[in-house]
Amino acid sequence: MTRYLLLPFAFVFHAALLTCEKSAPNVATNKATDTTGTIIEEIGTQAFEGEFYDNMPNAFDGELMMVPEDFVPIDVDTEPQFPGGQVALQKYINKYLEIPRAVRRLKVTGKVYTSFIISETGVIEEASIVKSLQYNCDQAALDLINHMPKWKPAVKDGIPVSVRHYLEIPFDYRDR
Structure with a gap:
C-alpha cells in the first residue's frame, strides 16, 4: 500500500x-x-529617454557569473550604487529576503541570478530572472528587488543614465 x-x-x-x-x-x-x-x-x-547602458556583471566577491554572449561593456564614469554601498545591499538582502516555506520543505540551496534596470532617477525597473533556481525562489528574489529603495544612478559625462545591473540572490533553506 x-x-x-x-x-x-x-x-x-x-x-x-x-x-x-x-x-x-x-x-x-x-x-x-x-x-x-x-x-x-x-x-x-520600454522606451527610454536618453542613452541606455548595459553594465555587467557585479558578482559578489569570489563568485563567477556567466556573461551573455551579446554583452558589450559600457564605461560609465560612476557605477550605480545601492544606498550605503555593497555592505548595505548585503544587509538589505539578509534582512528582507523571504525564504518561502516550500524552499525549506524541499531543502533548496543555490542562487537566483537576476537582472534589472536602474533608471537615471535611481528607480528599479524591469526586474527579471536571468537564471532560475526554483519558482518560489525566483518570485522571492523578484519581490526583494522590486521593493528596493532608490539607488544612486550611474553617471556618464556628468549626466545620470540608465544601466542594466545583474545581481545574484543566494538562497539557503537553513537561513532565518
Whole structure:
C-alpha cells in the first residue's frame, strides 16, 4: 500500500520541478521561449529617454557569473550604487529576503541570478530572472528587488543614465 502512495507523489514532485524551469528571454528577438524553443510570450519593450547602458556583471566577491554572449561593456564614469554601498545591499538582502516555506520543505540551496534596470532617477525597473533556481525562489528574489529603495544612478559625462545591473540572490533553506 505504501508503495502505491509514494509513486504518485514522486511523479507530482518531478512534474512540479519541470514546470518551474523557465529559460531567459531571447533579447535579440524580444520573445521568451520554453526549453524546446517554442515561443511562449512576446516581450514588450520600454522606451527610454536618453542613452541606455548595459553594465555587467557585479558578482559578489569570489563568485563567477556567466556573461551573455551579446554583452558589450559600457564605461560609465560612476557605477550605480545601492544606498550605503555593497555592505548595505548585503544587509538589505539578509534582512528582507523571504525564504518561502516550500524552499525549506524541499531543502533548496543555490542562487537566483537576476537582472534589472536602474533608471537615471535611481528607480528599479524591469526586474527579471536571468537564471532560475526554483519558482518560489525566483518570485522571492523578484519581490526583494522590486521593493528596493532608490539607488544612486550611474553617471556618464556628468549626466545620470540608465544601466542594466545583474545581481545574484543566494538562497539557503537553513537561513532565518
